[in-house]
Amino acid sequence: MKENILTKATELFLEQGFKSVTMDDLANEMGISKKTIYAHFDNKTKLVQECTLELFHFIRGGIDEIIALKKNPIEELYEIKKFVMMHLKGEKSSPEYQLQKYYPETHIALKTKHFEMMQECVLDNVKRGINLGIYRENLNVDFVSRIYFSGVTSVKDQKLFPVSLFPISELMDVYLEYHLRGIVTPKGRKILNTIINSNQE
Template structure:
């Protein structure tokens, strides 16, 4: 039952927001009593903490699986973006904003884990791209990986990028293309253009 509560809570938090969803909402949605939820989670903060951790682990495992496929680095980043977007439900409720505002300690902990995971993934991606001749060989890898992480976090700031002006999917696509066009070689550009064109068909 704990796993089912976690799954449903994560889904509701992503769809409606961490602040918006109450324990009553969750109990009603699942057709169970609040007492059943509290048997597994002592309070809402604990539920938020475990659901964010649960989601982070699921996404990390999926990213590791994509990286293990050894695709070319450009395709790898496009696949990771697509996978993450599917699991974050397009973030219609700006869950990161609510998490940061109402659960700052949980947000800080998750952000730290995100940074470690992404740093490892992006550094490997850049090294592979340089070795294959599709990323520029003179790149400062540490700089590029940190700027990329910084951008991923920044585009989720709804004050900087209001959703009515910057729809989430389009914003993610634009940011990734912006990142890639800054680091690819002419050979990489051919691959990127082909992938973008094939995705639009």
């Protein structure tokens, strides 16, 4: 039952936001009593913590599987972006904003894990790209990985990038292209242009 509650709660949180979904909503959606939910989770904060952790591990596992395919690094970043966007439902309810505002401790813990994961993935991605001659060899690898994380975090700030002007899926595409055009070689640019053109068809 605990796994079922986690799964349904995560789905609702992503669709409607962490603040918007109440324990009553969850109980009604599942056709169970609130008492059943509280038998597994002491309070909503605990439920939110476990949902975000579960989602993080799921996303991490999917990213690891994509990396294990050893695609070229440019294609790899697009595959990861597609996977994450699919499983975060395009973040249409801005759950991260609600998490930051109403569950700041959980948000900070998640952001730390996110940073550590992205550092590892992007550092590896950049190093492989340099070795393959598709990223410039004079890059400061640590700077590139950190500025990429910083950018991914910043574009989710709806005060800077309101959804009315920047739909999240398009925004992530634009940001990824912006990032890659700054680090690719002419050889890498050909690969990038091919991926962008095929995505637009």
